[in-house]
Amino acid sequence: MKLAVPYMGTAPIALEAIFRALGAEVLVPSKTTRETLEIGARLSPESMCVPFKLTLGNMVRSLDAGADVIIYPAGSWSCRFGYYGQLQAEILRDEGYRFRLLQLRQKRIGEVAREIIALNHGRLSSAILSSARALRNGWLKSTTVEEVESRFREALPNARDARACCRLFDTLIQEVRTTSSPAALTRIRSTARAQFGALPQNGRTRILRVKLVGESYCVIEPFINFDVIARMGEMGVLVDPFLTSHRWIGFHGFRLNKAEIIQMRRLSAPYWRYCVGGEDQNSVGHLLLAAQQGYDGVIHVHPFGCMPATVVQPTMTKAARDNNIAYLPLSLDEHSSETGVVTRLEAFVSLLEKRQRRHAV
Amino acid sequence: MARRIGVCRALHAYHHYAFWRTFFLELGWETVLSPTTNREAIEHGVRLSPSELCLPAKAFLGHVAILKDKVDAILLPRIVCSVLRKDYFFGCPKALALPDLTRAVFDSLPMVVEPVLDQRIQTDEQAWCAAVSGAVPQTDARRAFRCASAAAQATTQKTRQQGSPLHMFGRDANGRAAPESAVRVGVVGHSYLLYDSGLSLDILDKVRDAGGQPVVIFPSDAEVTRETQEDDALNWYYEIELLAAARRLLEHEAVDGMLLVASFACGTGAVTNEIIHRAAVHKHRVPTILLLLDEHTGEAGLVTRIESFVDVLRMRKK
Numbered sequence: 162m163k164l165a166v167p168y169m170g171t172a173p174i175a176l177e178a179i180f181r182a183l184g185a186e187v188l189v190p191s192k193t194t195r196e197t198l199e200i201g202a203r204l205s206p207e208s209m210c211v212p213f214k215l216t217l218g219n220m221v222r223s224l225d226a227g228a229d230v231i232i233y234p235a236g237s238w239s240c241r242f243g244y245y246g247q248l249q250a251e252i253l254r255d256e257g258y259r260f261r262l263l264q265l266r267q268k269r270i271g272e273v274a275r276e277i278i279a280l281n282h283g284r285l286s287s288a289i290l291s292s293a294r295a296l297r298n299g300w301l302k303s304t305t306v307e308e309v310e311s312r313f314r315e316a317l318p319n320a321r322d323a324r325a326c327c328r329l330f331d332t333l334i335q336e337v338r339t340t341s342s343p344a345a346l347t348r349i350r351s352t353a354r355a356q357f358g359a360l361p362q363n364g365r366t367r368i369l370r371v372k373l374v375g376e377s378y379c380v381i382e383p384f385i386n387f388d389v390i391a392r393m394g395e396m397g398v399l400v401d402p403f404l405t406s407h408r409w410i411g412f413h414g415f416r417l418n419k420a421e422i423i424q425m426r427r428l429s430a431p432y433w434r435y436c437v438g439g440e441d442q443n444s445v446g447h448l449l450l451a452a453q454q455g456y457d458g459v460i461h462v463h464p465f466g467c468m469p470a471t472v473v474q475p476t477m478t479k480a481a482r483d484n485n486i487a488y489l490p491l492s493l494d495e496h497s498s499e500t501g502v503v504t505r506l507e508a509f510v511s512l513l514e515k516r517q518r519r520h521a522v
Numbered sequence: 523m524a525r526r527i528g529v530c531r532a533l534h535a536y537h538h539y540a541f542w543r544t545f546f547l548e549l550g551w552e553t554v555l556s557p558t559t560n561r562e563a564i565e566h567g568v569r570l571s572p573s574e575l576c577l578p579a580k581a582f583l584g585h586v587a588i589l590k591d592k593v594d595a596i597l598l599p600r601i602v603c604s605v606l607r608k609d610y611f612f613g614c615p616k617a618l619a620l621p622d623l624t625r626a627v628f629d630s631l632p633m634v635v636e637p638v639l640d641q642r643i644q645t646d647e648q649a650w651c652a653a654v655s656g657a658v659p660q661t662d663a664r665r666a667f668r669c670a671s672a673a674a675q676a677t678t679q680k681t682r683q684q685g686s687p688l689h690m691f692g693r694d695a696n697g698r699a700a701p702e703s704a705v706r707v708g709v710v711g712h713s714y715l716l717y718d719s720g721l722s723l724d725i726l727d728k729v730r731d732a733g734g735q736p737v738v739i740f741p742s743d744a745e746v747t748r749e750t751q752e753d754d755a756l757n758w759y760y761e762i763e764l765l766a767a768a769r770r771l772l773e774h775e776a777v778d779g780m781l782l783v784a785s786f787a788c789g790t791g792a793v794t795n796e797i798i799h800r801a802a803v804h805k806h807r808v809p810t811i812l813l814l815l816d817e818h819t820g821e822a823g824l825v826t827r828i829e830s831f832v833d834v835l836r837m838r839k840k
Contacts, residue, residue, distance in 0.1 A: 241789055468614060
């Protein structure tokens with residue numbers, strides 16, 4: 162069986178390691194391109210959100226490359242996401258693709274377990290062993306990616322040559338992806354800070370800090386948010402996403418970090434009393450937290466037509482106004498143009514600089 | 523103390539108005555219902571809302587704007603979750619967040635009556651009692667809830683019989699009668715769109731004018747339950763109703779065509795209509811058209827599309 166994992170930011174690196182250790186042959190889709198999006202948009206219902214279209218495009222490419230099992234998280238919640246995998250599967254079958262859909266869903270946990278046992282030739286003990294190994298490998302890779310990404314975000318606004326910084330980042334991520342030895346991963350993790358620190362600096366003294374909040378896929382996938390972290394970094398702004406691939410797997414896969422969820426619920430309570438999905442509560446909470454922590458601004462990214470992210474917008478605007486923090490909402494879909502988004506980012510940066518000068522006086 | 527409570531004639535009012543009116547009547551409150559969506563409500567709503575919101579939600583905010591200075595309290599229901607056979611069925615995210623949205627949009631609001639209808643944490647009775655807990659004794663609230671539930675049940679029966687929820691607002695159910703030979707057009711869409719003449723521009727009448735006979739289904743409890751038992755069923759309660767309606771139209775009503783009506787940027791509709799479309803076109807070979815409505819929808823464009831669709835159906839029948 163050839164397994165296709167969904168593509169989102171750097172998440173496939175850890176997922177690949179996990180499924181590989183479980184004994185499956187994994188097919189990681191090639192990096193998302195304009196063409197992937199066009200395939201997805203052509204096959205999708207018009208008013209579905211862009212993560213649906215993009216993941217569908219990625220599935221087509223994986224199937225074209227020979228995958229025969231698609232794995233997809235699903236669940237029941239008010240957001241549309243829980244129903245994605247199944248609708249996508251129907252669309253793909255109409256297109257003539259033949260494959261099996263494996264839903265990661267609480268109700269179907271037994272199915273997943275049986276699948277793992279089958280991969281281990283029906284032996285329960287070896288299934289348990291390989292599951293443990295899978296979790297350890299996945300965790301190691303995921304934490305290493307997280308470390309590299311966070312050092313990269315810090316280094317970029319300070320780097321004299323932004324391109325060299327991005328190159329170093331790509332090299333390290335590639336290393337993490339290809340290596341399978343725990344020792345190599347530990348080495349990358351412990352030297353990442355020094356490697357980025359060794360790059361020539363540009364001498365900026367006060368770095369503007371912006372919090373990136375919004376819908377998970379748009380926050381994590383650089384293709385759809387026009388690589389907002391790197392782009393703002395090149396303009397000398399540190400962008401700190403509230404969610405990263407690593408935290409997504411932890412948050413949504415294993416429900417880690419309950420304390421943070423409770424903190425966000427408490428913070429957002431005056432404005433938002435009920436979580437409806439799409440990271441609404443986290444977005445409001447992190448906006449308020451960013452204001453407390455002295456961030457200069459907040460960028461809120463979401464797919465066009467995302468129900469929770471649309472309905473939360475007036476609340477975000479009001480909370481930002483009440484707490485005197487700059488706020489930029491960006492609605493993204495397959496028609497978003499790079500120039501349009503970049504212009505808005507540039508305008509936002511000059512606004513932040515102006516505010517900073519005013520506060521400094 | 524007698525109060526005047528404002529109820530918006532939008533969104534879930536087309537499902538639950540009978541319950542709401544009876545509940546407040548039993549408490550001795552006067553219900554002030556906003557007028558049918560008009561230009562003023564839509565313009566208010568569009569100005570106040572984020573541009574990507576769906577038309578019915580925008581109109582809801584317009585209704586609040588019209589009502590809020592004329593009443594002592596306003597009803598902002600939070601319709602979250604129904605539990606049916608141990609499975610959870612949610613309202614759409616916009617319905618879940620409606621009170622928060624309204625509070626963020628308006629600087630001042632009268633007292634808000636906000637029943638949190640989430641059967642995961644409390645029964646509906648508890649929710650309604652809690653919503654009015656500061657203003658009336660709990661025994662009164664419980665009695666009002668029981669009367670309202672009974673009224674709601676009777677109303678649902680009547681809606682199914684008449685094939686329209688408009689009797690709740692004291693209006694005649696059906697407009698003109700269609701000619702006998704008319705082609706039968708199954709219409710699937712939320713009541714708050716189909717029956718709100720300000721939003722859908724009386725779409726059912728337009729079908730009749732074009733020579734079609736619109737068939738709208740209000741599914742029975744058994745049909746809804748059956749839909750929830752499907753493998754990997756949707757988890758939105760009000761969408762399940764639409765699926766049940768579509769199923770009856772396709773399997774038992776022998777319709778000549780299906781007209782799906784949804785508002786632009788309706789997130790749940792994107793999924794539901796795709797499912798119905800697939801069932802109708804691929805499985806039952808019934809021609810299907812999807813009409814999306816927003817505040818820019820022009821009457822002429824709507825009429826043209828409905829007329830040509832009905833013409834196509836008539837030609838196929840011959």
